[in-house]
Amino acid sequence: MAFFTMKHVKKTFIQGDVEEEILKGVHLSLKKGELTALVGASGSGKSTLLTIAAGLQPASGGEILMDGKSLHRMDQEEIRKIRAEKFGFVFQAAHLVPFLTVEEQLKLMLDVSESTLTKEAQRKEIARVLQLVEMEHRRNAYPASLSGGEKQRVAIARAIIHKPAILFADEPTASLDSTKSKAVLTLIRELTDTLNIATLMVTHDEAMLPFADRIIRMSDGRILQEEKTEHKETS
Template sequence: MALFTIEDVYKTFQNGDVQEEILKGVSLTLHAGEMTALVGASGSGKSTLLTIAAGLQSASSGNIIFEEKNLTAMNAEQIRQIRASQFGFVFQFAHLVPFLTVAEQLTLMLNVAAKHEQKQQIDRILSLIGMEHRKNMYPASLSGGEKQRVAIARAIIHQPKILFADEPTASLDSTRSKEVMELLQSITKELNIATLIVTHDEEMLTYVDRTVKMVDGVIQ
């Protein structure tokens, strides 16, 4: 059974006197332990679909189903709670807090009361991403690839079930991009999460389990 289902989703925007249809009845399923890439030309609707799936904006019609719960029937606070507890987000830029160390970046995302449990979880995730030796460093001392690794760690530290990644390698060179994709691939499998990634880089598609192409608001 699918962990996450996008069902017949439409999205329209009002542009002056004209209604622009960005998504035209899109349906997609995501499964635990699988990384799905969403590709397409600029303006095809892929980033709009990702943000709707992640609960960052609403669909004009259709359903977003997570663990048999319909997000489109929920109010803003209910959606916020699911985003905070069950979803993780990685963006093009790491957006790390400059005055916090690597370990402190992750502590921000934890709601665990006991300090020793926080430390254990942080150490486990830093080991998973190969950054345990950098835990006390500040962002200014990290490379672009290391910053994105910390951003990924921050996205999964609360153990989400879905990871949304919007162009996570766009600001990196080819070597760092491959490292980040290898990390996303291993995290998806090891933590058994569903990962949806938007990318324009076809070289990165070798790391995903499934590629979905969007053209003019529909999935081909």
């Protein structure tokens, strides 16, 4: 059952006298335990759609509902709180803080999400999540010593440490080679299943699509096609 829905969502950018409509009345729903892939050519509107869904920029029109509540009717503080508590983010670059260890990166996310866990409970939760992404052995390492694939694993751990309802991933494997890309997507696929979260992923790589439950193809600010996949690629 969909718990996150976008209805008639539009986005228009205005520069001087020029008005450009990026999204043209898009409908989208997300379900827990489902990985949805957004694909399309550059400029199709897929990344704009993801950032609007994630509350990183406002829509020009339409409505976004989460658990039946309209994000459009919320003030900036309420939206910030939802982003911090309910959403997780993974981008093309890991964006790790260079002077924090792997463990400290996750601790910072718990602080941002205003976790009520005790220090001991936080330590155990960080260890558990690092085990999930197979990075516990690097918990004291700094970003400069990590490979590209390891940085993305830490970024994923940071994105899920506060138990979000939705994981937003914007080209999470674009900077990785094919072997590391498959490993990262396998991890995202497994976490979507085991943690029962909804994942919305933007990708240009057709080889990554077998990992998705649903594929949405966009063009010129509209959804052209939506299809279910027949299997999940996890090996």
